[in-house]
Amino acid sequence: MKVPAGHYLILAAALFTTGLVGVLVRRNLIVMFMCVELMLNSVNLTLVAFSRIHGGLDGQIMSFFVMVVAAAEVTVGLALIINLFRLRASVDADDVHSLRS
Amino acid sequence: MAEFVVFWIMAPLALGAAISMLFMRNAVHAALLLVVNFFAIAVLYAVLEAQFLAVIQIIVYAGAIMVLFLFVLMLLGINREEAGGGALPRQAPVAIALGVALFAVLAAGVASPFLSAEDACPTETPAEGQPVAAPQSDGGCAGLAAVNEEGNVRAVGLQLFTRYVWPFEVVSALLIVAAVGAMVIGRKHEAPEDLVDQPANAMPEPRRDGPGPAPGESHGDRADTERITKP
Amino acid sequence: MEHALTPPAGSVIQLAWLIPVIPALSAGFLLLAGKRLGKIAAPVAIAAIGASFAVSLLVFGALRAEPEHERTFVVHLAQWLDIGPLQVDWNLLVDPLASVMLLLVTGVGTLIHVYSVGYMHGDERYPRFFAYLNLFAASMLILVLGESMLTLFVGWELVGLCSYLLIGFWFERRDYAGAAKKAFVTNRVGDVGFMLAMFLAFSAVGSLSFTQVLPAAEGLAAGTAVAIALLLFVGATGKSAQIPLYVWLPDAMAGPTPVSALIHAATMVTAGVYLVARMSPLFSAVPDVGMVVAWVGALTALLAALIACVQRDLKKILAYSTVSQLGYMFIAVGVGAYTAGVFHLLTHGFFKALLFLAAGSVMHALHDETDVWRMGGLRKHMPVTFATSLIGWLAIAGIPPLSGYFSKEEILAAASETPGAMPVYVIGLVVAGLTAFYMTRWFVLIFLGPERFGHNIHPHESPWSMSGVLAVLAVLAAGGGLLNTSAEGGWLHHWLEGSVVAFHGEVHPLGHTALIALAMVAAVAGIAAAVALYRRVDAQGAPRFPGWHRLATNKFYVDELYQLVLVTPGRMLSDALSVFDRRGIDGAVNGIARGTAGLATLGRRTQTGYVRSYALATLLGALLIAGLFYAGSWAASAWIG
DSSP states (O other), X not given: OOOBHHHHXXXXXXXXXXXHHHHHHOOBHHHHHHHHHHHHHXXXXXXXXXXXXXXXXXXXXXXXXXXXXXXXXXXXXXXXXHHHHHHHSOOBGGXXXXXOO | OHHHHXXXXXXXXXXXXXXXXHHOSSHHHHHHHHHHHHHHHHHHHHHTTOHHHHHHIIIIIIIIIHHHHHHHHHHHTOOOOOOSOTTOTTHHHXXXXXXXXXXHHHIIIIIGGGOSGGGBOOOSOOOTTOOOOOOBTTBOOOOSTTGGGGOHHHHHHHHHHHTTHHHHHHHHHHHHHHHHHHHHHHSOOOSGGXXXXXXXXXXXXXXXXXXXXXXXXXXXXXXXXXXXHOO | OOOOBOOOTTOGGGGGGHHHHHHHHHHHHHHHHHHHHGGGHHHHHHHHHHXXXXXXXXXXXXXXXXXTTOOOEEEEEEEEEEETTEEEEEEEEEOHHHHHHHHHHHHHHHHHHHHHHHHTTTOTTHHHHHHHHHHHHHHHHHHHHBSBHHHHHHXXXXXXXXXXXXXXXXXXXXXXXXXXXXXXXXXXXXXXXXXXXXXXXXXXXSOOBHHHHTTTGGGSOHHHHHHHHHHHHHHHHHHTTOTTSOTHHHHGGGSOXXXXXXXXXXXXGGHHHHHHHHTHHHHHHOHHHHHHHHHHHHHHHHHHHHHHTTOOBHHHHXXXXXXXXXXXXXXXXXXXXXXXXXXXXXXXXXXXXHHHHHHHHHHHHTTSOOBGGGOOOTTTTOHHHHHHHHHHHHHHHTOTTSHHHHHHHHHHHHHHHSTTOHHHHHHHHHHHHHHHHHHHHHHHHHHSSSOOSOTTOOOOOOOHHHHHHHHHHHHHHHHGGGGGOSTTTOHHHHHTTTTSOOOSSOOOTTSOHHHHHHHHHHHHHHHHHHHHHHTTOSSOOOOSSHHHHHHHHTGGGHHHHHIIIIIHHHHHHHHHHXXXXXXXXXXXXXXXXXXXXXXXXXXXXXXXXXXXXXXXXXXXHHHHHHHHHHHHHHHHHHHHO
């Protein structure tokens, strides 16, 4: 029984969609951030699957860098969220609407 | 065979955890479900002949990033999320519909060329001397058996320090910058002048139904500019 | 018209441009600095018009020195328009016709300027009055001296403006301001005719200069010539108060009396007659139009005379009299007797100005009383005014040997000489009788009979600045007949030979005894009837013909007719247009603004301020792009495959 490579890609697409819908639907900033991480992971999965398809390691290297950058991004992002919480005592995305016309 | 079994256990697990994450009221529960998701993906990496990445996934993502998330969640006590559609009542159905559409596009566009049976990747290393099947543009799978001959870690390390050494160095600098930046942003401010906002506005206003600024909100925004321009 | 020449070097004719320019400069100066000059404004203005008169005399003398038939000069001043085929320059046409008009305008103008010193004494806008008078003089002189129809039209329009300014001089009274507006608007209607005539003339001849249009007049196509002549006459009816555009002149009595004398007796209203006389080659080429002119003049004369018989306002009587006498002038130029028309223009200028100034003198003495039924017996109190008015009265009634007799005789004779104009002659005769009647009524009710003014009014003679002018004008009114009555057929007739077309009948003022007898009978009958009726009356009695009396007192309801037919629909139209402008045009513009604002408000709703909605929009966009991308590639592969 074989697993066609496309199945991994479909799984990755589903995870990406889930993460995306999560960003749009959830209001808690930290949960939104976590959904963004989910999206990044799905992209990593796609890259690794394609590296296997093409028989080279480029996909995996790219995936590696994505992880590193994601780590840096989470660091700074969470620091910002903490700051926002200190100022507004809320991490609800709908409470941040100063640019409303 | 083994790949088949592992895939069909881990894939539903990963997807299920991800979807459940959307429905969790409690943010900590959501974070834990995401950890499960990451573990499942790590297993899938291992199956996909990316063993190095599988371990890195566990160490960095599940072990560092999610721990960071949980630290913040528990430190600040931001657990509950208010029920209801919030300020945008029709957001959820539209988002789900568009998401499904996006999934369809991605599946059809990216995944569909690789769905037939020949696209399964070879799991055994080819015999000595036999050429590796080259992948066609719309099908076939080459497999990483040849590349991973002396071990995936070794192969990745070689690539990382020869062909990709320049991005590697840049990314290390990026990590340092991120660390310093996070320290600067997240430090406790002693002087009130460092605050951009008024302390009085730190409490969120009661939510009004429908569009429109919350009472006193625009007030505070003007106060922002006053504050900044004051000596 | 005789051939035009350039003036000889060193001749004073070269300086003819001073004639309109000096009063114009004086007017500008007085308008700017008048307030500071106060009383000195009057001598400045009088000096300006007097200088014009002096130069006019010199130009007249220079023309006389030139040989006969070589007296038409064009003085080139500056280039004005040079637009493709249209070339109009600021040129002056100095010829015998222009020279007599110049003398009339500047001479009578100077006298009236002097009169105004006394009459307008104490008025708060004293300097401005003199500025306007000078401006009027300059405008009229431009009209007279213009070498091109367009230059004449410039002066034509300017005198219309000055008429407006002067009639409405006491604009604080709304009816005075209304009279000024009425004058200007009615003139404007006539000006449209003038403009159309200019367009036609230019398209037919290719030029607007008199030196080119008049020689080409005989060669014009019949229809074009008729059209141009009729349109010019329409313009003339506006300026010279003939049917149907005469309605402004009686109302124009709202202006100060010197204004009435200068503008509405002697000069501005004669511009129409001058125009027809100047264009005599054209009118002679189309005698049918001439008959139309003569008929209109005759009917106007009759109508105005009838109305004048029952008026109570002494100036209004004179105003209708002016309309009537202008009708006589148009009878003359209509039948082709241009010299007779100009002759009557001159004599009328003298005696009508005299009568108006006398009326002003009477008003001055009776504290601005205008109702003749509240005057009477002023002979004893104002002897100079009485004597001069006597002369003016006899002149206008046509009693020899005063000037009016000669000029009126010529006109009636010319009318009787022209084939097909006998009805016109009859009407003219009737009007002569009526003129004698109503002018006698005027004279008797003011100067003779019992005193009907209030006991607290003590009339006295006017100061010398006013009565001196009356005396000078009386001399002119008495002796003006000499202008055209020498034995060899009239000096004026010979003088104007080169400028206007000669009359084809035989005009001998001392022949035709039957005509003279008839005219005398009419005049004497009119005088006798008026004397009998009004000699010793204390107050106005019941009218003998109540129906006619009411008709005439209400001016035959012409004003009311115009109001109904023209003014009210015009106002309704302008109201409708104003509504259209406010709602339609402004509405469209404002509507665009409102629409833009509405669209913007609609667009503002995308700026929700919520990150999540922005993210949703981004997803939508990404979906579209991905869809397009893949659709393209699928289509490409389907097409390739």
